[in-house]
Amino acid sequence: MFVLVNLKTYPCDPVAVAEAAADVAADTEARIAVAPEAADLRAVTDALAGSDAEPFAQHVDPVPPGSSTGHALAETLADAGAVGTLCNHSERRLRLDRIDGAVDAADRTGLETVVCGNTPTQVAAAAALGPDAVAVEPPELIGTGTPVSAADPDIVEDAVAAVAAVDPDVDVFCGAGISTGDDVVAARELGAEGVLLASGVAKADDPRAALTDLVEPL
Amino acid sequence: MFVLVNLKTYPCDPVAVAEAAADVAADTEARIAVAPEAADLRAVTDALAGSDAEPFAQHVDPVPPGSSTGHALAETLADAGAVGTLCNHSERRLRLDRIDGAVDAADRTGLETVVCGNTPTQVAAAAALGPDAVAVEPPELIGTGTPVSAADPDIVEDAVAAVAAVDPDVDVFCGAGISTGDDVVAARELGAEGVLLASGVAKADDPRAALTDLVEPL
Amino acid sequence: MFVLVNLKTYPCDPVAVAEAAADVAADTEARIAVAPEAADLRAVTDALAGSDAEPFAQHVDPVPPGSSTGHALAETLADAGAVGTLCNHSERRLRLDRIDGAVDAADRTGLETVVCGNTPTQVAAAAALGPDAVAVEPPELIGTGTPVSAADPDIVEDAVAAVAAVDPDVDVFCGAGISTGDDVVAARELGAEGVLLASGVAKADDPRAALTDLVEPL
Amino acid sequence: MFVLVNLKTYPCDPVAVAEAAADVAADTEARIAVAPEAADLRAVTDALAGSDAEPFAQHVDPVPPGSSTGHALAETLADAGAVGTLCNHSERRLRLDRIDGAVDAADRTGLETVVCGNTPTQVAAAAALGPDAVAVEPPELIGTGTPVSAADPDIVEDAVAAVAAVDPDVDVFCGAGISTGDDVVAARELGAEGVLLASGVAKADDPRAALTDLVEPL
Numbered sequence: 001m002f003v004l005v006n007l008k009t010y011p012c013d014p015v016a017v018a019e020a021a022a023d024v025a026a027d028t029e030a031r032i033a034v035a036p037e038a039a040d041l042r043a044v045t046d047a048l049a050g051s052d053a054e055p056f057a058q059h060v061d062p063v064p065p066g067s068s069t070g071h072a073l074a075e076t077l078a079d080a081g082a083v084g085t086l087c088n089h090s091e092r093r094l095r096l097d098r099i100d101g102a103v104d105a106a107d108r109t110g111l112e113t114v115v116c117g118n119t120p121t122q123v124a125a126a127a128a129l130g131p132d133a134v135a136v137e138p139p140e141l142i143g144t145g146t147p148v149s150a151a152d153p154d155i156v157e158d159a160v161a162a163v164a165a166v167d168p169d170v171d172v173f174c175g176a177g178i179s180t181g182d183d184v185v186a187a188r189e190l191g192a193e194g195v196l197l198a199s200g201v202a203k204a205d206d207p208r209a210a211l212t213d214l215v216e217p218l
Numbered sequence: 219m220f221v222l223v224n225l226k227t228y229p230c231d232p233v234a235v236a237e238a239a240a241d242v243a244a245d246t247e248a249r250i251a252v253a254p255e256a257a258d259l260r261a262v263t264d265a266l267a268g269s270d271a272e273p274f275a276q277h278v279d280p281v282p283p284g285s286s287t288g289h290a291l292a293e294t295l296a297d298a299g300a301v302g303t304l305c306n307h308s309e310r311r312l313r314l315d316r317i318d319g320a321v322d323a324a325d326r327t328g329l330e331t332v333v334c335g336n337t338p339t340q341v342a343a344a345a346a347l348g349p350d351a352v353a354v355e356p357p358e359l360i361g362t363g364t365p366v367s368a369a370d371p372d373i374v375e376d377a378v379a380a381v382a383a384v385d386p387d388v389d390v391f392c393g394a395g396i397s398t399g400d401d402v403v404a405a406r407e408l409g410a411e412g413v414l415l416a417s418g419v420a421k422a423d424d425p426r427a428a429l430t431d432l433v434e435p436l
Numbered sequence: 437m438f439v440l441v442n443l444k445t446y447p448c449d450p451v452a453v454a455e456a457a458a459d460v461a462a463d464t465e466a467r468i469a470v471a472p473e474a475a476d477l478r479a480v481t482d483a484l485a486g487s488d489a490e491p492f493a494q495h496v497d498p499v500p501p502g503s504s505t506g507h508a509l510a511e512t513l514a515d516a517g518a519v520g521t522l523c524n525h526s527e528r529r530l531r532l533d534r535i536d537g538a539v540d541a542a543d544r545t546g547l548e549t550v551v552c553g554n555t556p557t558q559v560a561a562a563a564a565l566g567p568d569a570v571a572v573e574p575p576e577l578i579g580t581g582t583p584v585s586a587a588d589p590d591i592v593e594d595a596v597a598a599v600a601a602v603d604p605d606v607d608v609f610c611g612a613g614i615s616t617g618d619d620v621v622a623a624r625e626l627g628a629e630g631v632l633l634a635s636g637v638a639k640a641d642d643p644r645a646a647l648t649d650l651v652e653p654l
Numbered sequence: 655m656f657v658l659v660n661l662k663t664y665p666c667d668p669v670a671v672a673e674a675a676a677d678v679a680a681d682t683e684a685r686i687a688v689a690p691e692a693a694d695l696r697a698v699t700d701a702l703a704g705s706d707a708e709p710f711a712q713h714v715d716p717v718p719p720g721s722s723t724g725h726a727l728a729e730t731l732a733d734a735g736a737v738g739t740l741c742n743h744s745e746r747r748l749r750l751d752r753i754d755g756a757v758d759a760a761d762r763t764g765l766e767t768v769v770c771g772n773t774p775t776q777v778a779a780a781a782a783l784g785p786d787a788v789a790v791e792p793p794e795l796i797g798t799g800t801p802v803s804a805a806d807p808d809i810v811e812d813a814v815a816a817v818a819a820v821d822p823d824v825d826v827f828c829g830a831g832i833s834t835g836d837d838v839v840a841a842r843e844l845g846a847e848g849v850l851l852a853s854g855v856a857k858a859d860d861p862r863a864a865l866t867d868l869v870e871p872l
Contacts, residue, residue: 068745096335165384226503227503257512281445532749557782601820602782
């Protein structure tokens with residue numbers, strides 16, 4: 001099971017979350033990644049060095065090295081330590097052709113790709129672009145504390161089935177409202193191979209305890 | 219075979235092209251559609267009334283009736299006579315979630331959907347959204363007069379195979395550089411069930427002759 | 437005073453609203469315009485023919501005649517009868533460079549331009565692009581029935597002052613929540629030379645009565 | 655005179671350029687800044703520590719701290735050492751309302767803002783949004799090696815005049831094609847208070863020599 005912690009632009013300390021992730025990753029079979037803002041990526045990479053937890057980027061642009069002011073270049077993210085990246089998060093939606101280009105850009109440098117979508121249909125479409133994984137996240141549940149696995153379990157099962165029909169090699173994650181270990185277990189039982197979460201860890205007073213709670217039941 | 223004439227924003231007379239299409243449609247097995255700008259849609263519908271040729275829209279927005287200034291509402295396009303619509307043309311690319319919403323909006327009113335993409339991969343992704351057809355158009359060939367069927371026949375065959383793997387009920391069209399009947403035949407032989415073309419008819423001195431040339435070899 | 441009725445994508449009958457506008461325009465000093473969807477523009481133009489009311493477009497794209505699928509070309513809007521167009525409405529925001537291009541495109545064909553913005557600052561910026569008018573509309577008041585002139589009269593006065601400092605030849609309109617003649621009078625007293633409104637007329641059971649109420653106190 | 659070196663997504667070593675900038679800044683009256691990708695910002699800040707050269711960001715998003723995946727938060731850029739940021743570069747154009755929001759976001763954290771535009775008209779509009787500076791850069795000259803000050807000096811003079819008419823407190827920079835000290839002097843003589851440049855330094859074999867050439871004639 002993959003637990004991907006998206007720090008968004010929360011006013012948290014990304015290094016503290018990374019250190020918590022490094023600690024918790026040592027005691028679990030689950031794979032843990034932390035996705036900070038681009039400007040915090042190297043600091044998170046440093047904090048995770050030598051641990052089993054992994055740095056991720058929140059976004060990658062479909063551009064080559066060169067004249068692309070204000071973009072996130074795959075090579076730079078990889079150089080800053082990212083092993084993978086989110087793409088097309090509901091807070092950073094892209095055009096279809098640009099998601100295609102972003103997956104290609106990530107592939108160019110060996111970054112894993114997790115392409116997000118609102119619905120089973122959208123993640124099935126995303127799966128056709130050849131990412132490593134897709135993540136279904138109903139936007140209306142993001143940040144609510146009501147997990148998608150409880151609010152609408154069909155979304156997860158439908159996404160798993162729809163993606164398998166397009167490309168069975170693409171993993172399916174789910175997100176939105178996930179904050180407890182029970183939510184993670186429920187996601188796994190519905191067929192998800194990973195979860196995306198954010199506020200449950202990023203806004204926690206004790207990120208280490210929050211992460212421990214998330215992976216303990218696995 | 220479906221011949222879809224996209225008038226773009228060319229300074230042509232859309233009614234004259236529509237009248238030519240109406241004439242030519244009477245003498246061919248091919249299905250012919252004309253896609254004018256939204257503001258010309260009713261005039262084209264009037265010119266095609268009683269003929270076998272069909273009015274199409276160039277774009278539909280993923281919005282419901284209501285507060286959406288400056289958008290193309292599916293209901294209004296249908297009311298103006300459109301039987302279908304292009305979507306995500308390379309000159310009007312959309313976000314993945316909005317293509318999904320646009321297909322749903324078109325379905326709401328019975329409009330056929332032809333979702334465009336640059337590559338076999340992109341039209342396979344589009345096929346997962348449940349349109350009636352997809353159209354693969356390499357942007358670098360648009361307007362060149364070099365047909366995709368000659369410049370890069372693999373693109374058409376790959377698109378047909380990739381879309382069939384996702385949803386065999388979705389038709390595959392191709393476009394870019396198509397201007398002669400031979401190009402249309404070549405597209406059909408590569409597995410396409412339709413072609414998108416624009417300047418070859420819209421900029422022709424004699425649109426009727428241009429359309430006749432296109433469908434005659436079929 | 438200019439009363440610009442934006443029909444958005446409301447499920448109203450644009451011809452009926454146009455006929456009401458034609459009637460009411462005959463009995464008032466106020467200038468009245470009706471802005472339907474692009475696909476309804478010719479029908480509204482026909483309904484307004486011979487009257488003092490005027491057809492407007494809701495949006496114009498910064499493109500020349502040619503290869504621009506799914507766009508609103510200034511020449512086509514003018515040919516369909518529009519005398520002017522909205523631009524950058526809060527439901528159809530544009531990039532700064534595209535607003536600049538849209539104003540130029542409209543100028544190319546003699547269309548009047550009304551560039552919208554959320555705040556006095558934004559309409560002052562828009563005024564620097566050389567439109568005929570700008571319209572300040574706080575998005576949070578749109579469709580509320582609470583007029584900007586009552587909810588936040590400073591917005592109108594500040595917009596008038598900020599625009600005058602940039603270019604005194606640019607008219608200032610205001611919008612959001614305007615539905616009565618008192619609202620129009622209040623807008624005029626705050627320095628606005630026009631109002632934008634939508635649901636108050638487009639959703640009225642009797643558009644003629646609604647329009648009459650709006651212009652009567654002027 | 656302000657010399658702002660935009661590293662874009664060039665495959666250069668941002669730390670080496672920063673070290674060169676630190677050296678050159680010690681021997682000139684000119685203000686020098688280096689704008690790397692977000693993921694390289696902290697490394698550049700470290701390399702510039704204790705020098706007179708300054709770290710800049712290439713882009714800032716109009717978002718508050720919170721739920722904004724894949725965005726550049728002003729607070730994070732400032733925390734990573736940026737003293738200012740570009741905004742609306744021609745390779746990263748924004749909607750008018752978002753430029754307004756980005757300037758506000760930068761102000762929130764004390765970041766200087768340099769809002770770019772293609773034309774004198776666009777930078778005059780940008781000036782109305784209250785940035786510290788605007789930069790006029792004709793996109794067709796970017797990366798050409800033909801400086802705007804030679805290719806079209808009127809653009810610089812017109813921008814200076816247009817911005818002064820809107821807000822005389824806003825500085826005017828120019829960019830596109832600038833690569834020599836003579837180009838910088840010419841820009842200054844046309845009224846610019848700064849220059850934007852990129853490839854001339856980022857792609858130089860010897861960035862220190864390139865920067866020295868740029869500031870020596872000042």
